[in-house]
Amino acid sequence: MSDADIISAMRRKAGVGRPPPDVQPMSPAKALRLAMAKAAEDTIGLVLQVLDVTEERSAISRLPGQVPDNALLSLLEGPNNAYGLAVWDKNAVSAIVEQQTTGKVLNLPPEDRPPTATDAVMCSELCNRVLRQFETHVAEVADPPEVAGFHVAAQLREARSIAIAFDDVPYRLYRVSVKLGRGGREGEVFFVFPYAAPKPKTMDEGAGDFSSTFQNVVLKSEARLDTVLHRVRLTLADVTSLTEGMIIPIPREALSRVELRADDRLVSRARLGQINGKRAVRVVLCVEGDEEDLGDDMFGAGDMGGLSGPSDFPALSGMGDMAGAADDLPDLGGLPPLGAMGDFPAMGDLPPLGGGDLPPLGDLPPLGDGEGFPAMGDLPPLE
Missing domain, CATH: 2.30.330.10 (SpoA-like)
Known part of the structure; x- marks a missing residue:
């Protein structure tokens, strides 16, 4: 038996019974886990643990009914006039505000109230950082979803405003369950993106002659x-x-x-x-x-x-x-x-x-x- 055969046999014996390495390929759920944990730590020093991430396809008619009461609705603006949505429930909003004002997440239950403009401003930096991190990590996926280029644009006051601000197209909904702070306050965050990138609006055939046509009509007016x-x-x-x-x-x-x-x-x-x-x-x-x-x-x-x-x-x-x-x-x-x-x-x-x-x-x-x-x-x- 040669030396090469002996080394190969020893390697096989050493690896018997060992489980394969637990290295999961990158996926949208994994990218969102990494993005939220890192963004919370980097921006406000908040300890955030992602418990679960689910992805589903939703419609504009279903979105308002899926929003929790007194949640912060952040309108996301993307490329080609595309719009998305970030939803932070009251537990998540209170934890972010308490971390920035007191330096920690309190053990007291959050106040049951509608979010204010101040709450929206204090959450916007973290939301934008999550979006940038998510965009970076999800780019490693073989067929990444269209989530690049979105940022916080405004606060929606009511869930019924979603039907006004959004086009009636399919949407990709990421539902994220999180644990906030060392006390373990649980919250829920939604991220909504168009399921497919909107097609850029092209001019109709003959629209390039609009200027001359308009001029002719005006010049022939009485x-x-x-x-x-x-x-x-x-x-x-x-x-x-x-x-x-x-x-x-x-x-x-x-x-x-x-x-x-x-x-x-x-x-x-x-x-x-x-x-x-x-x-x-x-x-x-x-x-x-x-x-x-x-x-x-x-x-x-x-x-x-x-x-x-x-x-x-x-x-x-x-x-x-x-x-x-x-x-x-x-x-x-x-x-x-x-x-x-x-x-x-x-x-x-x-x-x-x-x-x-x-x-x-x-x-x-x-x-x-x-x-x-x-x-x-x-x-x-x-x-």
Whole structure:
């Protein structure tokens, strides 16, 4: 018999009757045991022993009924807008708080009360450390569950809030029974994660053209522009004394200071004139701050103190005599009322108003012929 055979026989005899080494492979339950014990010791010096770990598949409808009374509900936020949950029963919460405030877990039974925001803050560091340790250890599993990247985001006040915060998908529930402190206070902790990682939301086909489609829809929307030739300021007494035939003077400079307004906001200024026998306005640049500067200058307050007209027309300053003077008004040639634009007489048919303030419409400055009128793309910017 050779030396090699003798050594091999001795090794076999030495190993007879011995049990195989008790080395269990890594599993989610083992990873959670290690994570909770180490995290409790490292963060707050708490002696925590895991008694049992069970894993089950649960639904969103069942989760609220599995939460113990007066438990701390910590909402966990993960990658791709995934949400999980950490549940600490009142025994676990009281032990964590007592360890941080008194340095040990008391032998007295915990108070039966809802958890406060202070309790949530004092438990958040330990919870985050457990999640990081669990993520590290469970990565050694052949097919690890999707538990990476979760952290404490907020406290849920009631169990019924779970149905609001969580999507209706399957969830992976880890139920952990623990013994806390040297006195051996028993508690229960839940960790809930989505059973499968949520798929990132992708844009629907053709959604990349949303911007251009939206722009096209907006540009085809109807927009209303109002043209304001001039504004006057009158006292309430002057307004209530207006009668048919009175003349409201418009200064000549108003023709070059027409307003284009949309929803009563100044869009641009314009100049009044004619083109091809029709009234028209030419858009001009609206300088920033023009709307704020529409004061007495724009309204022509110097010319608008009252109404004016022919020499025999009474001024508004004598409002007391207006009732009798109205009968003496001169005939203005049968002008139609200033109503709808469709009833407005043709430009060549309007008689001069006199007074020298407003030129005949035939003398309005031309805007140029039809070919010379600028296209929309050639207009100056309104900013």
